Amino acid sequence: MEENNNVTKSKNFIYELIDKDIESNRWDGKTICTRFPPEPNGYLHIGHAKSICLNYGIARDFMGRFNLRFDDTNPSKEEQEYVDSIIEDVRWLGGDFEDRVFFGSDYFEKMYGWALELIKKGKAYVDDQTADEIRQTRGTLTEPGKESPYRNRSVEENLNLFERMRNGEFANGTKTLRAKIDMTSPNINLRDPIMYRIVHEVHHRQGNKWCIYPTYDWAHGLEDSIEGITHSICTLEFENHRPLYDWFLDELGIHHPQQIEFARLNLNYTVMSKRKLLQLVKENYVDGWDDPRMPTVCGIRRRGYTPQAIQNFAEIIGVAKRDALTDIALLEYAIRDDLNKHAQRAMAVLRPLKVVITNYPDTVEELDAINNPEDTAMGSREIPFGKEILIEQTDFMENPPKGYHRLIPGGEVRLRYAYIIKCEEVIKNDKGEVVELRCTFDPETKSGSGTSTKKVKGTIHWVSAKHAVGAEVRLYDRLFTVENPGAEENWLDLINKNSLEIISSALIEPFLKNSKPGERYQFERHGYFCVDTKYTTNEKLVFNRTVTLKDGWAKK
RNA sequence: UGCCCCGUAGUGUAAUUGGCAACACGUCUGACUCUGGAUCAGGAGACUCUAGGUUCGAGCCCUAGCGGGGCAGCCA
Numbered sequence: 012m013e014e015n016n017n018v019t020k021s022k023n024f025i026y027e028l029i030d031k032d033i034e035s036n037r038w039d040g041k042t043i044c045t046r047f048p049p050e051p052n053g054y055l056h057i058g059h060a061k062s063i064c065l066n067y068g069i070a071r072d073f074m075g076r077f078n079l080r081f082d083d084t085n086p087s088k089e090e091q092e093y094v095d096s097i098i099e100d101v102r103w104l105g106g107d108f109e110d111r112v113f114f115g116s117d118y119f120e121k122m123y124g125w126a127l128e129l130i131k132k133g134k135a136y137v138d139d140q141t142a143d144e145i146r147q148t149r150g151t152l153t154e155p156g157k158e159s160p161y162r163n164r165s166v167e168e169n170l171n172l173f174e175r176m177r178n179g180e181f182a183n184g185t186k187t188l189r190a191k192i193d194m195t196s197p198n199i200n201l202r203d204p205i206m207y208r209i210v211h212e213v214h215h216r217q218g219n220k221w222c223i224y225p226t227y228d229w230a231h232g233l234e235d236s237i238e239g240i241t242h243s244i245c246t247l248e249f250e251n252h253r254p255l256y257d258w259f260l261d262e263l264g265i266h267h268p269q270q271i272e273f274a275r276l277n278l279n280y281t282v283m284s285k286r287k288l289l290q291l292v293k294e295n296y297v298d299g300w301d302d303p304r305m306p307t308v309c310g311i312r313r314r315g316y317t318p319q320a321i322q323n324f325a326e327i328i329g330v331a332k333r334d335a336l337t338d339i340a341l342l343e344y345a346i347r348d349d350l351n352k353h354a355q356r357a358m359a360v361l362r363p364l365k366v367v368i369t370n371y372p373d374t375v376e377e378l379d380a381i382n383n384p385e386d387t388a389m390g391s392r393e394i395p396f397g398k399e400i401l402i403e404q405t406d407f408m409e410n411p412p413k414g415y416h417r418l419i420p421g422g423e424v425r426l427r428y429a430y431i432i433k434c435e436e437v438i439k440n441d442k443g444e445v446v447e448l449r450c451t452f453d454p455e456t457k458s459g460s461g462t463s464t465k466k467v468k469g470t471i472h473w474v475s476a477k478h479a480v481g482a483e484v485r486l487y488d489r490l491f492t493v494e495n496p497g498a499e500e501n502w503l504d505l506i507n508k509n510s511l512e513i514i515s516s517a518l519i520e521p522f523l524k525n526s527k528p529g530e531r532y533q534f535e536r537h538g539y540f541c542v543d544t545k546y547t548t549n550e551k552l553v554f555n556r557t558v559t560l561k562d563g564w565a566k567k
Numbered sequence: 568u569g570c571c572c573c574g575u576a577g578u579g580u581a582a583u584u585g586g587c588a589a590c591a592c593g594u595c596u597g598a599c600u601c602u603g604g605a606u607c608a609g610g611a612g613a614c615u616c617u618a619g620g621u622u623c624g625a626g627c628c629c630u631a632g633c634g635g636g637g638c639a640g641c642c643a
Contacts, residue, residue: 023580050643085642142641151639153569187641197570199639208641227643251571251638272572274636279578285643327591329580331573334636338578341592351605358602385605416603425601458601470601535602564603566594 023330025065025271029073029242032269043075044240047106048082048115048231051093051215053285054300055100055308057321057342058276064325065273066244067106078238079108083116084230086214094215096300100308105318115234116217122225122233123177125263126188126206130169134262135206136162137172138189145187148194149202155195156202162191176209179222183209190229192258200255204228232256232268240268246275247332276328277336280489281306282497296506297490301545303555304490304510314487315531315541315557320349336495343558350531350539350557352385358394358427358472359519359534359554361484363401365447365476368432371398375477379459380428392522396429399476401518403536406471407448409437414564416468418448425470427535431456431463472535479518482552484540486512519552526552536560 045066070077129135150156188207206229260267303314324345382389407418418424436449456463496502528544538559546553
């Protein structure tokens with residue numbers, strides 16, 4: 012990941028906080044250390060990407076360290092498949108954790124020891140109440156809770172019971188280990204929170220080694236502490252948990268990271284919750300987690316986004332504590348900005364219209380075309396040109412509106428990198444549809460020859476009929492029809508039925524025949540496209556439209 | 568009804584920590600252009616949620632209210 016010089020970086024509140032910590036030598040010279048702590052129960056999405064960029068960026072900017080740590084404390088929800096995809100996605104995004112992939116479950120033994128310590132201090136106890144009883148005695152938002160009848164067991168009894176919990180003597184749900192804090196606290200998280208529950212289930216890494224599992228609140232701070240994390244950054248919903256995070260660490264007297272909360276990313280016209288994303292996949296509203304319309308990291312990767320664009324996006328949107336709904340236009344800007352500078356240009360005709368140049372000889376001419384006007388180092392290529400070509404259907408209009416400056420009957424237009432042609436005749440079928448244009452070309456107007464003073468308003472793209480290669484092109488639109496579908500009860504009804512349009516017989520420039528899955532191009536005047544990694548075969552090229560070009564004309 | 572957090576152009580963030588509200592995107596206008604892209608130049612758009620208070624001076628501090636979000640899993 013590189014520092015982006017284009018963006019004037021104003022410090023967010025987290026950077027300022029860390030600055031102060033360093034100034035006051037709060038960490039006693041210790042290396043600044045952050046982490047990304049996903050639970051391996053789903054695929055990463057663009058919201059996680061924001062967090063990864065933030066955490067990795069801090070480590071990078073403060074000459075610190077960034078860990079990837081799986082918070083795998085719940086055996087019933089977690090799977091190896093998710094671990095693998097998460098590692099791949101974090102790497103791809105540029106979050107460089109080097110060799111530091113950690114698992115919370117690897118710290119279970121140590122956590123167990125700390126739990127014994129709290130029991131011995133009289134700060135934790137085994138509760139025999141059922142889940143139902145615990146809920147009922149927790150109180151409500153406005154009423155205090157009631158203390159458990161088991162709250163004042165002796166240390167010995169607690170030690171004995173807790174050991175037997177570990178040994179598997181009790182059934183799921185029959186006992187828990189609870190922190191002894193304050194059942195009357197206005198912060199419900201402090202009303203004797205549960206530290207361990209009994210779960211007789213196979214863990215994706217630990218197998219059958221454990222049947223008691225630590226809860227998030229108990230485990231998370233310990234994991235951070237073990238790894239020497241200095242700044243434990245999480246989302247806003249954990250704000251009320253911070254007093255508990257602090258309580259455990261203070262009682263244990265171990266390394267105590269600073270928890271900091273920030274607002275998670277929300278993007279308009281999509282959903283971001285894991286549950287909803289899962290549902291879209293499971294109920295086949297989309298074609299898997301990596302469907303290019305999905306906001307998942309694998310989805311936007313397949314769509315053609317670059318890590319650099321996502322990093323820049325993260326930089327652009329910044330970090331704050333108020334929840335927001337970010338306009339997708341900011342993301343689209345980031346990818347256009349990146350691809351404009353780096354993507355090879357090509358011509359592709361999505362909906363072809365045959366054009367015969369009646370005064371052109373029956374020969375083939377090779378024309379010189381620039382690969383990227385933004386980067387001359389990318390060189391140029393040759394494009395075959397002949398008597399018969401295909402242009403975009405929308406680049407010809409029989410009855411054009413005012414301001415239209417492409418081809419019209421009797422009008423002239425430039426063929427990019429070729430000649431200016433004039434439309435002499437329009438040929439229609441029985442149904443009155445335009446099926447062919449007869450044009451003449453002006454040999455004096457060859458691109459780059461400098462022999463013509465003729466000016467035309469429009470330049471259109473084309474491919475040679477004899478040489479063009481067929482391809483499938485997939486055009487994507489927003490997945491939902493409303494800005495914030497996640498807020499709606501009937502969000503599934505708000506899916507955009509036209510979010511995918513498959514054009515099965517587009518025609519592309521010959522050199523693209525050899526393009527490889529994952530390669531990105533700009534199809535001139537259309538947008539940026541990426542060779543699909545899923546459906547492209549040796550026989551068939553499939554392109555995904557990453558994003559359109561800005562179109563000042565279409566808006567009017 | 569309790570506790571915690573947050574309210575700044577359409578969107579996302581700034582404001583040297585109490586000193587003329589700025590940047591990016593978007594939008595509009597013009598220039599340029601063999602991509603209606605890019606680039607360049609310029610414009611519009613904000614009573615900083617409201618009402619009090621402190622102060623020479625408040626987006627920033629205090630009080631009250633209003634609005635938004637979060638919390639009553641043996642999820643994270």
